[in-house]
Amino acid sequence: MKIIIINYGAGNIQSIKFAIQRLGYDAILSDDPEEIKSADKVIFPGVGEASSAMQKLRASGLEKLIPELKQPVLGICLGMQLMCNYTEEGDTNGLGIFDTNVIRFQKDVKVPQIGWNQITSLKSPLFNDISENEYIYLVHSYYAPITETTIAESTYGITYSTALQKDNFYGTQFHPEKSSTVGEKILENFLKL
Template sequence: MKIVIINYGAGNIQSIMFAIERLGFKAILSNNPDEIKAADKVIFPGVGEASSAMKMLLESGLETLIPTLKQPVLGICLGMQLMCNKSEEGNTKGLGIFDVDVIKFTPKVKVPQMGWNQIYNLKSPLFNGINENEYMYLVHSFYAPSCPEAIATTNYEVEYASALQKGNFFGTQFHPEKSGDIGEQILANFFKL
């Protein structure tokens, strides 16, 4: 199986690479459109600030490629947020794969939300064998509100979509690669899709 992690300069690549290796797979890091198109599975990571990450994506020319991919694609954290219509962070236009706008938590709560929180209302093969209310690791100040494409929910000040799916596109606000055995099971499920 050919797994490609999209390399556009805004990824927390090492921990994802290690998690994939622990599952017995190898992944390559690439920004080559032909290599990405030829992959069986694509991971779209993201750490940092939305507008600068989107700028890097535009500079690499990958913003037009990603929405056309036909194989399973998993956006993680900022990667998922960039797959939405737009983000309040830096007033950033996203890829428009998920039909939801990313907004900021209010000053009533500590941001970023950092640490472990529960996921529930699980509804996708991504969560096969995963129990409701498992704890996942999150670090974020912006979120996708609950919407029809939500496949997992988390509560932090409000209920929000902690995972999204539309066709072959999946996104997790949490970091499966940093969420222990449960996170690795989610990655394993993704590789089985």
């Protein structure tokens, strides 16, 4: 199986690569469009600030490629947010895969949300053999509201989408590579899709 982690200068790609190695697979870091198109599975990571991450995607032409991919694609954290229409962070237009906007947590909660939170309302093969109320690891100040593409929820002041899915595109607000055995199982489920 050919697994590509998109390397566009905005991700914690090494920890994702190590998590995949622990599952017995190898992942290739790449920003080459032909190599990405030929992958069986694509992981779209993201850590950092949305507008600068989108600038990097535009500079490499990847903002046109990613929405056209036909194989399973997993966006992680900022990667998921950039797959949405728009994010308030840096007043940034995203890739438009998920038809929702990403908004900042209100001032009545401490931002960023850092740490472990429970995941509920699981609705996808991504969560096979994962129980309701398991704990996953998050670091974020912005969130995607609940929509018809929501496949998992968490609550932090309000209930929001911790995972999204549309067709072959999946996104997790949490970091599966930092979410212990639960996250490892979710990555394994993605690789089995």
